[in-house]
Amino acid sequence: MQATAEYKEERTGLPVVSILVDLPTETVYSPDALTKTLSRMLGYGKDFSLLVEALPSSGQERDIAASRIRTEIMAGKGPDLFLCAQRMRGLSSGPDPFFKFPVKAMSNHIFMPLDNYIEKAEDIDWDSFQPVVMDAGRNKEGQQIIPLAYTFEVALFDRSYTPQAQFPMTWEQMTEDPDPNIRVATQGLIYNVIGDLADYAKDVPAFSEEELLSWVAKQYETWQTIPTDSRDAKCYMLDRQLLSSPNTDISLSGEQEYTMIPVYNMSGGVTANITTFAAVNRNARHPDEAFRIIEYLLDPEVQQTSSLFQDRMEGLPVYTGTGNADTPQNSYWQMNEVNYKAITAVQEQINVANFPGPLEACLWEVLWFDEDARKKSVHEQYVLMEMLLAES
CATH class of the missing domain: 3.40.190 (D-Maltodextrin-Binding Protein; domain 2)
Known part of the structure; x- marks a missing residue:
């Protein structure tokens, strides 16, 4: 994957951010959800381009691809950015997630600590996200995983x-x-x-x-x-x-x-269940651009209206205002006032996030x-x- 990105950079002259995507497959309904969502991002196609590898949904092809990527990561390479689902029994079916134990991946130094990026990000309102859910992506080194969606x-x-x-x-x-x-x-x-x-x-x-x-x-x-x-x-x-x-x-x-x-x-x-997260590879060639993508995905409007969140992720976006009276009309997440208040009351009682x-x-x-x-x-x-x- 890294060699392909380097070759593409030589041809285009732009930094190429490589992304591993392992999300529930709904390609019939939303075949280009990621690129469609990121195409509206400032700098996309001008400051950087993307190389996206989607893991096969099942079978031997998935096993082979996952094994290859894990080998690349252990060799100090691999994708710049991970965008991964944690499929759970009772909500969806599917293979084991690429990261079976994300908490262990943090302690095994797979992901880059992001606190410095978060502190400098002017467009991130960290207090607007479900706090216990976000803290699940933190260890003693700092915030390494950025939860994007969850359910309860x-x-x-x-x-x-x-x-x-x-x-x-x-x-x-x-x-x-x-x-x-x-x-x-x-x-x-x-x-x-x-x-x-x-x-x-x-x-x-x-x-x-x-x-x-x-x-x-x-x-x-x-x-x-x-x-x-x-x-x-x-x-x-x-x-x-x-x-x-x-x-x-x-x-x-x-x-x-x-x-x-x-x-x-x-x-x-x-108990909250984190269904999707993003993380930057500690070996990333382009960590700045990778975090810019995460920052864009944390924008409340993107979370509530993009095809990536609405068609390729399960559960609620981490933005706690999702479903309130200001929710855009083209969002799946519109709720009446009583139901929004009821959900908010439950969110405030979350004390465990897995x-x-x-x-x-x-x-x-x-x-x-x-x-x-x-x-x-x-x-x-x-x-x-x-x-x-x-x-x-």
Whole structure:
């Protein structure tokens, strides 16, 4: 990839920023989302040009390409900029992400610390982004990963219903609440219930096998206490599909107003899942131009209207004003005022932000409906989680 960029520079006389793109493939609907979005960026095509390599979506071709790029990175080369999705079970399907453990990639010095760039960037309003989500891309060296989109899980009810309980509460408190709708919200994805999944300093799960087994059993026991006529209520991962897709009966942008109960985690907050991020390679040949691209992608209007965010990313943009009254008319993220306020209230309760990957995939495979199957699946998946973290 670097050799190709150097050859292109010799021919054009412009710096060539190489970008590795690993995003959900929607090429039928948006074949040139990245270049279409960046074509409006000041300096594009004049100060620099792009060399984009998109990872194949699956199969042997993906494995070969990913292996080659990892080898280039280890050799001190590789792309200037990474634009990667963290696909998660429960929202989308697909292969493992290119960076299975982005937190470990930070400590392994794959990414460039960006604090100096951020401090000098006049057009970045850092305070307008979800703070816990953004902090997930920071370690002791500084901000290395820039989250771009994320999601969280809520149970939705008609606005006519008003919970009597005082929020926030822990997940275990929810399982014991007399309100069946609150108990419905305990039925979220188990990794959102747990919150912190790994102790990356020790490369071990952040919980024991016995704890996982007890939580899964408690979740099933709680489901059994929910009246049959209340079990139709569901927990939803917040995604643009809720706002714009004709294939769902849920819409946050129409006249329907919702009461939202978050899937609270063990510590009494909300778990966010970072679905897309950008990072600059520590070996980047053109780090200044690479960061200029990140800076452009952090612009609120770009986040709310570009085809890159709307067609190739899952979840909400990190700009917390997304969906308010000032949201552009051509944005998928329009919401009515009640729903926007409800989402804002949930955002403010986020206390954990994870990069979905293999650990979530393991927990997705845990069974709960039969005691023997539950014990077997918990043990198998927990051992697999231990192995994956040990190899990370």
